Structure formats: C-alpha cells, structure tokens
Amino acid sequence: MTEHQARLENLKAHILEELDLLKDQADPVALDQPCIGRVARIDAIQQNEMAKSNLRYFQSQLNEVNAALQRLEDEEYGFCEECGVDIPDARLAIKPEVRFCVGCQEGHESL
Numbered sequence: 001m002t003e004h005q006a007r008l009e010n011l012k013a014h015i016l017e018e019l020d021l022l023k024d025q026a027d028p029v030a031l032d033q034p035c036i037g038r039v040a041r042i043d044a045i046q047q048n049e050m051a052k053s054n055l056r057y058f059q060s061q062l063n064e065v066n067a068a069l070q071r072l073e074d075e076e077y078g079f080c081e082e083c084g085v086d087i088p089d090a091r092l093a094i095k096p097e098v099r100f101c102v103g104c105q106e107g108h109e110s111l
C-alpha cells in the first residue's frame with residue numbers, strides 16, 4: 001500500500017466512523033419520545049439539525065475520498081483536475097482527497 005492510499009484509507013475509516021455516529025443523531029424518530037421535555041426537545045431538534053448537516057458534510061467527504069481512491073487506481077492521483085499540475089505532497093498530506101492545486105481551488109471557492 002502506498003502512502004497516499006494509506007492516508008485515504010485512514011481518512012475513509014474515520015469518516016465511516018463519524019457517519020455511523022451521526023446516523024443515530026440525525027434520526028428524527030428519536031424526537032418523538034414523549035418523555036422529552038420542551039427545552040430538551042428544542043435541544044434535541046438543534047442537535048438533530050447539526051447532525052444532519054454534519055452527515056451531509058461527511059457524506060460528500062466520503063464521495064471525495066472514494067473518488068480519490070479511484071484516481072489512485074487509475075494512476076491519475078495527485079494531479080490538479082483543472083490545470084494538470086502536480087499537487088505538492090505537503091498539500092496532499094493535509095487534504096489527501098483534494099482535486100485541485102491551491103491556485104485552482106481558490107478559483108473554485110470564489111465562484
């Protein structure tokens with residue numbers, strides 16, 4: 001296993017763990033319990049909303065990691081999808097699932 005692959009597999013395992021925890025918290029059925037008081041219920045709703053947005057975040061992260069693993073398999077990993085430049089290792093170490101170099105990423109985020 002290459003270093004890149006190990007990083008991505010680690011990240012994926014972490015994301016799957018988070019998703020597993022969040023699935024329960026994002027489950028709206030838990031809010032229907034009659035024993036919850038009003039304040040606790042509002043709390044629970046807020047937590048539920050947060051869990052749902054975290055869930056969406058980690059799900060899209062998981063897609064990115066899976067896409068990166070696919071690129072690794074296709075030997076296209078580590079290149080910017082926009083301009084084709086080599087993405088520096090330092091950047092890949094922090095965000096192993098990135099698709100773009102720093103310059104192109106900025107372009108995408110400002111859209």
Ligand SMILES: [Zn+2]
Binds near residue numbers: 081083
């Ligand atoms: Zn680029």
